[in-house]
Amino acid sequence: MTDLRHTQPDAPPPVAPGTPPILQLQGICKYFPGVIANQDVSLDIAPGEIHALLGENGAGKSTLMNVVTGIYQPDGGEIILDGYGQSFAAPQDAIRAGIGMVHQHFKLVPAFTVAENIHLGWRETPFRASAKTLEARTRALSDRFGFSVRPDAIVADLSAGEQQRVEILRVLARQARLLILDEPTAVLTPAETRDLFRALRAFRAQGNAVILISHKLDEVIDISDRISILRAGRNVGTYRTADCTAAGLATIMVGREIVRRDLRARTPGAAPIATTPVLSLRGATCRDPRGVETLRDVTLNLHGGEILGIAGVAGNGQRELTQVLTGMMPLSAGNILLDGTQAPLADPAAFARAGIGHIPEDRLRSGLAPSLDITDNMALREYDRPPIGRHGLYDRSAAGRLAQTIVEAAEVRVPDLATPIRNLSGGNQQRLVARREIRIASRVLVAAYPSRGLDIGAIATVLRYLTELRDQGVAVVLVSEDLEELLNVADRIGVLFHGRLMATIDAATADMETIGLLMGGRPAPSGSAHSGGQA
Amino acid sequence: MAGTLQRQPTVTPARRLGWRAGAVVTALAITTLFLALSGRDPRLLADLVVRSTVGSRFGLEDLALFLTPLLLTGAAVTVTGRIGVWNIGAEGQFYAGAIGATAVGLFLPGPSWLVLPLMAASGIACGMGWILVPALARAYAGVNEIITTLLLNFVAGLLTTYLAVGPWHDRVTGALASTGRLPVRIPEIWGVVHWGFPIALAIVLALAWLTTRTRWGYQITIGGANEQAARYAGIPVRARILGVMLLSGGLAALAGMFEVAGTVHRLQGGLANNFGYFGIVVAVLARGSCLNVLPAALLMAFILNAGIVLQTQQLTSSAVLAITGLVLFMIAIADELAHYRPVTVRPTTTRPATGAEARP
DSSP states (O other): OGGGGGGSTTSOOOOOTTOOOSEEEEEEEEEETTEEEEEEEEEEEOTTOEEEEEEOTTSSHHHHHHHHTTSSOOSEEEEEETTEEEOOSSHHHHHHTTEEEEOSSOOOOTTSBHHHHHHTTOTTSOSSOOHHHHHHHHHHHHHHHTOOOOTTSBGGGSOHHHHHHHHHHHHHHTTOSEEEEESGGGGOOHHHHHHHHHHHHHHHHTTOEEEEEOSOHHHHHHHOSEEEEEETTEEEEEEEGGGOOHHHHHHHHHTSOOOOOOTTSOOTTOOOOOSSEEEEEEEEEEEOTTSOEEEEEEEEEEETTOEEEEEOOTTSSHHHHHHHHTTSSOOSEEEEEETTEEOOTTOHHHHHHTTEEEEOSSIIIIIOOTTSBHHHHHTTTTTTSTTTOSTTBOOHHHHHHHHHHHHHHTTOOOSOTTSBGGGSOHHHHHHHHHHHHHHHOSSEEEEESTTTTOOHHHHHHHHHHHHHHHHTTOEEEEEOSOHHHHHHHOSEEEEEETTEEEEEEETTTOOHHHHHHHHTTOOOOTTSOEETTOO | OOEEEEEOSOOOHHHHHHHHHHHHHHHHHHHHHHHHHTTOOHHHHHHHHHHHTTSSHHHHHHHHHHHHHHHHHHHHHHHHHHTTOOOTTHHHHHHHHHHHHHHHHHHOOOOHHHHHHHHHHHHHHHHHHHHHHHHHHHHHHOOOHHHHHHHHHHHHHHHHHHHHHTTTBOOSSOOSSBBOOOSOOOOEEETTEETHHHHHHHHHHHHHHHHHHBHHHHHHHHHHHOHHHHHHTTOOHHHHHHHHHHHHHHHHHHHHHHIIIIIIOSOBTTTTTTHHHHHHHHHHHHTTOTTTHHHHHHHHHHHHHHHHHHHHTTOOHHHHHHHHHHHHHHHHHHHHHTTEEEEEOOOOOOSBOTTGGGOO
């Protein structure tokens, strides 16, 4: 793809020598109490380029973009637009100057139509704004910028990819010349990603610029012209993409060599795979409130000292499987056996007491209480046992000591244990939840998408947690949509399709193609898999 | 370039308190201004208010009498708030408690050491009964508790009036619209202040301990902060909602029992005096902390007491409500403003910077 770029019609336009960069940052500094978010960051974005911004979680990418878009004021340095110094007192100033940002979490009104969202808070919205006018204007914008949207659709009914198109179109409609995208592909399917990239190239071809924040190295290499890497708030280098390799970028980003070991290898002295299963499902079936089967006749065994990977396209029963395995959801049919005996039904506290930890899919929504402090959140699994919970009491100082232990084990720097947990970055939240669950997971750990939204360094840390736990003889279930991760870490991989466990295959001999076929609901070619979910 | 304001995610308690003090002072200043504009002497009125609230023994006794029900109804609304539920029905549960207590007091003769606890028990049971249906509906069917608890207030208020002028009407002395005087009363400890006051104080302190230092309190805090996380941790959220709402109903009912047995000594229409609704105000001011109920209720009691004094000076009772509203409004503004801190934008050069030489 990369080598073809210059022959494509939407290649970057030739830029006259001496044309000033669209955006130039000179020595930007931004400090928060006790934290250097950005230190002396200089960067320039030329017209007609897609500039990728790489960095680990907490490297200062978001802060820098918040400075550029006028949400924060820099504590030092200059923002230069088209050669002229600028300061943005508010986001509106940045929008007026042609800088548009598409956030990771969309800022759309779910109950409004696409056309209404596009026209919300826009100077050029006609005074008499009938639905018909707005939709016609939206259709015109959609044609002009090449982002196809349905103007009369309600935003809440749209897929994440469609919502993102609305968001981008909204920014483009306000004459943005510099488009900033924060993790745009995190919510997209591969096909939607291709569409997005095609549109971004078209946008670039008109002499505009794009700043793309991403963790996915392959994508960055595919789409960008230049790459800047932030580490600990500083710009550690800007490179031409053509000169970069994924491994090289990862090393610079993390600031250390990433050792890509085969994570299946056991350390000496590791617990062997147990012969009797610790947790088993027998014909497990779940129905949703409408009576639709979300999990169908799943039979599997979890053995101590082994990692079972669960692959599948999201929404094929992964959520139900993790909730059944952690006692959060009752079964409509079938059995769940803990050490060979019937487990208490749908009692997550009993499962936790039995040594089953759970890293939930959506940590902020279901694993944490965002408004409460770190201490209260870290006590969530152990509040009912000594030393925190004696005689029906809640010992805050014991909870504080537990929180301190978890924070240290997770190697997370926090200003103060009384900080609301929502003020921590997503990566730090995930590390804390992982550590909290590992503490109680004496027998089983169910981890749902533990690396989602994390950077390479944090992913490696979380995966290391899982393999360490495996080596201690704990059974680990790893639900992931990243096949490479599953193939690296898991011992066996189960594939879910429409709530059915299609097959459980040996990860050492599995290949992407077989798993891909199973994920699409087709039976695996004989020989490479045991069929029928007889795990 | 001028300075600009930035919103901070968290506020220190001291900072919030400072802003709130400013808000109360502003509200009082506005009140004073309007009093002066309507031709009254604000200094005279202020003097009168201080003398008849904190500046004299009678004033302090009245303050304590106002404080007693406010502490309990404020605590009632605060505890439900901790699990994310709004009990707007403290007024109704207050009436239910008064009715339950009166029934025992009027029709069960006996020594007061026996009858008073029975009145309290009966009142609390009635208050819990009054909130039982909204609580069950909220916990198990997700029915919005704000509507159900609110509407039951009118039922309870009218039921009280009906009992006071109907079946339980005092036919002996022919009093206008109330039952006869109860044969037992809560003993006084200081002037007209009865034992209900220290008991209410103790209850609020106990609740503060219960909500922050016990397993039950922790479960409620988690359930209120994120119900999904509570379910994930295996906390029985429904049972806790039910329990907290019943506790809340019981607290408001106890306030009703104290009022009827300690202050008014008879059941009459309008007995609750909006104490249930003022409990919501107290809870809003307390921001979910039972300990904060103490100063919040004190402020509310002061305003109510001052209002009575102002009424003797030909101000209508609506003026008191208006002042309460003004104080709340100012505090709401102050709470939000406390988040903002000024930041200065560094002046940037307007001369063309690097790279501009090539511009045409």
